[in-house]
Amino acid sequence: MADCSHDCKNCSQNCGQRTEPQSFLEALNPHARVKKVIAVCSGKGGVGKSMVTALLAAAAQKKGLRAGVLDADITGPSIPKMFGVHTRAVGDQSGVYPVESAGGVQLMSLNLLLENENDPVIWRGPIITGTVKQFWTEVVWNDVDILFVDMPPGTGDVTLTVFQSLPVDGIVFVTSPQELVGLIVEKAVKMAQMMKLPLTALVENMSYFKCPDCGKEH
Numbered sequence: 001m002a003d004c005s006h007d008c009k010n011c012s013q014n015c016g017q018r019t020e021p022q023s024f025l026e027a028l029n030p031h032a033r034v035k036k037v038i039a040v041c042s043g044k045g046g047v048g049k050s051m052v053t054a055l056l057a058a059a060a061q062k063k064g065l066r067a068g069v070l071d072a073d074i075t076g077p078s079i080p081k082m083f084g085v086h087t088r089a090v091g092d093q094s095g096v097y098p099v100e101s102a103g104g105v106q107l108m109s110l111n112l113l114l115e116n117e118n119d120p121v122i123w124r125g126p127i128i129t130g131t132v133k134q135f136w137t138e139v140v141w142n143d144v145d146i147l148f149v150d151m152p153p154g155t156g157d158v159t160l161t162v163f164q165s166l167p168v169d170g171i172v173f174v175t176s177p178q179e180l181v182g183l184i185v186e187k188a189v190k191m192a193q194m195m196k197l198p199l200t201a202l203v204e205n206m207s208y209f210k211c212p213d214c215g216k217e218h
Contacts, residue, residue, distance in 0.1 A: 163191075
């Protein structure tokens with residue numbers, strides 16, 4: 001192209017001169033500020049992923065960091081309930097404002113936008129992934145040091161959207177001791193590796209050790 005700037009990172013054209021993969025990163029709301037993004041994944045449901053997300057955010061907040069949680073589990077949101085938050089989010093021309101927990105953690109979840117938090121979300125994939133993007137592009141995150149993203153189970157649309165559209169700085173994988181869970185989590189780990197995303201930590205939930213003296217499980 002005659003007017004090519006040779007800056008492939010910021011170009012949306014898929015021309016023959018492209019030397020770098022096209023970026024799908026979405027721009028953060030201009031009124032928001034987020035320093036780091038940590039995704040909490042498992043690939044498998046029921047392993048305590050949302051609980052780990054909430055505990056990480058609460059721990060970061062207690063250490064003096066400003067923490068936020070983006071609830072990307074659109075059809076099964078549980079983050080507001082874990083923080084005891086039932087207030088609806090509000091917005092203005094700048095965007096939608098996250099709701100703060102009693103400890104100061106900023107939260108954005110679909111349950112904070114529904115008229116009744118018990119209503120089911122019966123949406124198809126494109127609407128769900130679009131909503132996840134909007135939680136990044138339209139929410140006014142207030143000077144957040146670490147934004148934790150609570151991911152849904154699986155390696156489908158939402159996981160791919162978060163990995164491609166958000167500037168993920170690290171991934172925490174949550175698993176449990178069962179062999180079947182390990183198999184599914186391994187698939188999610190391989191997905192992250194294929195996309196060249198940094199694996200930060202592995203949390204094995206619901207684990208125990210057996211005392212060598214009495215045989216009791218702790």
